[in-house]
Amino acid sequence: MKNFAGYKCSLCGTEYLQGQVTYTCPKDGGNLDVLLDYDSIRKKFQPEDITSRRESSLWRYLPLLPVSEPAGDSTPLHASGWTPVFALPRLAEKLRLKHLWLKDESRNPTASFKDRASAVVVTRARELKSEIVVTASTGNAGAALAGMSAAVGQKAIIFAPKSAPQAKVAQLLVFGAKVILVDGTYDDAFDLTVKAANEFGWYCRNTGYNPFTLEGKKTAAFEIWEWWIKAHHDWHKKDSQLNEHPPLSIFVSVGDGNIISGIHKGFKDLLELGWIPNMPRIIGVQAEGSAAIANAFHADTETITPVSATTIADSISVDLPRDGVRAVRAAKETNGTYITVSDDEIIQSIAELGTMGVFAEPAGAAAYAGVVKGTSLGVVGSEDPILVLNTGSGLKDVGAAMRAVQSAPIIEPTLDAVKKLL
Ligand SMILES: *Cc1c(COP(=O)(O)O)cnc(C)c1O
Ligand SMILES: [Zn+2]
Numbered sequence: 210m211k212n213f214a215g216y217k218c219s220l221c222g223t224e225y226l227q228g229q230v231t232y233t234c235p236k237d238g239g240n241l242d243v244l245l246d247y248d249s250i251r252k253k254f255q256p257e258d259i260t261s262r263r264e265s266s267l268w269r270y271l272p273l274l275p276v277s278e279p280a281g282d283s284t285p286l287h288a289s290g291w292t293p294v295f296a297l298p299r300l301a302e303k304l305r306l307k308h309l310w311l312k313d314e315s316r317n318p319t320a321s322f323k324d325r326a327s328a329v330v331v332t333r334a335r336e337l338k339s340e341i342v343v344t345a346s347t348g349n350a351g352a353a354l355a356g357m358s359a360a361v362g363q364k365a366i367i368f369a370p371k372s373a374p375q376a377k378v379a380q381l382l383v384f385g386a387k388v389i390l391v392d393g394t395y396d397d398a399f400d401l402t403v404k405a406a407n408e409f410g411w412y413c414r415n416t417g418y419n420p421f422t423l424e425g426k427k428t429a430a431f432e433i434w435e436w437w438i439k440a441h442h443d444w445h446k447k448d449s450q451l452n453e454h455p456p457l458s459i460f461v462s463v464g465d466g467n468i469i470s471g472i473h474k475g476f477k478d479l480l481e482l483g484w485i486p487n488m489p490r491i492i493g494v495q496a497e498g499s500a501a502i503a504n505a506f507h508a509d510t511e512t513i514t515p516v517s518a519t520t521i522a523d524s525i526s527v528d529l530p531r532d533g534v535r536a537v538r539a540a541k542e543t544n545g546t547y548i549t550v551s552d553d554e555i556i557q558s559i560a561e562l563g564t565m566g567v568f569a570e571p572a573g574a575a576a577y578a579g580v581v582k583g584t585s586l587g588v589v590g591s592e593d594p595i596l597v598l599n600t601g602s603g604l605k606d607v608g609a610a611m612r613a614v615q616s617a618p619i620i621e622p623t624l625d626a627v628k629k630l631l
Contacts, residue, residue: 212250213275216241216420219535232418240532241420242474243275247481256484260435265291267325267428273478275424279332284360285318289328290428292316294436294596297565300577304584308594311567311577312433315602318360319380321524321570322429322468322600323353329425330414331357339412341366345402346416347395347464347523348377349601354414355384366411368398374523374606394518396528416467417531423471430475433459433596434485457489458545458589460597462575464525466502466536468600469493473539491545492588493536494579496520496555499527502536503547511537521552521609524572524601546588550578559603559613568603568610576600 216225220239234241254272262269267290271278279286294312301309317324327350334342343366344354351367358365367381371390381388391398399415406413416422437457461469472491479485495503499518505511513533518526530536540546550558558574558581569577576597583589603610620626 211275211277212246212272214244214246217244218242232413232420240417240470240535243420243424245273245275245478251482256438259431260438267291267328267425267432270428270431273431274329274428275421276329276332276336279328279335279361281361285324286328286331286357286360289317289324289357291432295565295567300561300565304581305591306584306589306595307592309580310594310596311562311565312429312596312598313567314429314598314600315568315573317353319349319352319356319384320602320605321349321353322426322598323349324357325428326350326416326422326425326467326471327353327357327414330354330419330421331361331363333421334363334412335361337412340364341409341411342414343368343402343406343411344414344416345369345395345398346373347526348373349524349605350414350416351386351388352377352380352384355381355386358386359384368402368405370395370398372523374608376605376607394528395526399531415531417465422467423474423532426468426471427475427478429468429598430472430479433457433472433489434476434479455590455593456487458492458593458595459489460492460494460576460579460583460595462522462525462572462579462598462600463493463495463502463536463547464499464527464530464572466493466530466532466539468598469539470532470535473535473543476543488543491539491543492579492583493540493545493547494576495547495549496522496525496575497549497551499525500549501527502530502533503549505533506537506540506547513537520555520571521612522555522571522575523606524570525575548579548582548586548588550575550582554578554582556609556613559610562599563603563613567599569599570601570603570605571609573599573601573603
């Protein structure tokens with residue numbers, strides 16, 4: 210079942226048929242939005258047809274995705290998405306917030322949000338009968354592509370900066386991808402990957418380049434929608450008292466800007482289908498040292514000026530964000546905003562989330578650092594319902610985690626030594 214109707218350029222608005230383009234707009238290089246056949250979906254489905262499905266992965270949203278159901282079942286590719294939402298009561302109390310939740314994307318098969326994108330791109334690659342899929346990655350996109358590819362026997366090649374954290378590189382290698390470490394930045398790896406894909410005819414998954422990554426990422430919005438209507442039955446009904454509570458504010462960390470754009474797209478799909486009455490607020494969080502999109506947002510422009518990125522949060526360390534324009538719009542069109550946080554605030558947030566049993570890598574914790582800052586800046590009010598995404602597992606970067614805590618004492622194996630310590 211496929212409701213894929215083509216593409217529309219996010220810059221010039223030109224529409225393309227399925228076979229006409231593969232990556233970006235031939236006229237201006239703009240990111241392409243996938244168009245769905247909304248009329249046909251609306252005729253065939255009610256929200257309840259989706260929310261009553263038993264499938265507990267992102268594939269429960271198959272009618273809203275531009276790919277066919279992947280062949281086989283019970284592989285990690287079939288198990289991406291459908292991540293849990295936790296309440297964070299003690300942190301909420303600390304911040305004087307009434308409602309604070311965290312959606313834990315570290316529960317994905319390769320332990321980051323990127324599995325959503327890679328599950329859909331690999332499915333697309335199988336449809337296109339591509340022999341090899343390639344991606345540039347700071348680590349997680351590669352791990353996700355390598356893992357999803359391994360799950361279904363697809364060949365994958367990953368270009369990553371040689372500075373990528375060891376755990377991420379280990380994942381790439383264990384999943385059996387061909388791993389090529391580039392003596393340069395993520396941006397260097399990105400450009401090289403595009404060139405190599407063109408030269409050798411590989412299918413390129415690059416974030417903010419391949420339109421299907423966003424289609425995978427938008428499934429997080431669908432899950433948030435389902436979670437919300439199950440918790441607050443009136444939210445999706447047009448005639449309900451919408452003023453009863455403020456809109457949900459969603460905090461998400463931003464590097465290339467593809468996750469935030471994906472979440473925006475998911476809610477736009479739901480709005481287009483008439484399944485939600487209005488948008489939640491989407492608030493992007495960037496590291497101070499890698500804030501090209503936040504800079505553009507606050508300068509009220511869609512022109513993204515590259516930076517020379519430096520941050521401990523390697524997953525959001527990006528000189529030139531590849532999905533910057535749509536990322537600016539995600540906040541702008543939803544009454545959201547952008548917040549920047551320092552590396553110290555990010556490290557502190559790793560420890561704070563840890564007190565609730567959540568283990569986040571720096572880029573994941575950055576979103577929570579944004580909640581802390583956003584609360585003090587008055588970006589959100591104490592009554593606002595807030596959902597923060599943890600986009601990646603702390604196990605991805607143990608070195609950064611150890612900077613968030615004090616190291617443990619080492620003692621002689623005697624009771625005396627224990628007594629002395631206590
Ligand atoms: C990729 C990634 C992000 C940012 O996603 P973009 O689409 O690049 O903005 C945030 N957190 C983690 C853990 C990631 O891997
Ligand atoms: Zn265009």
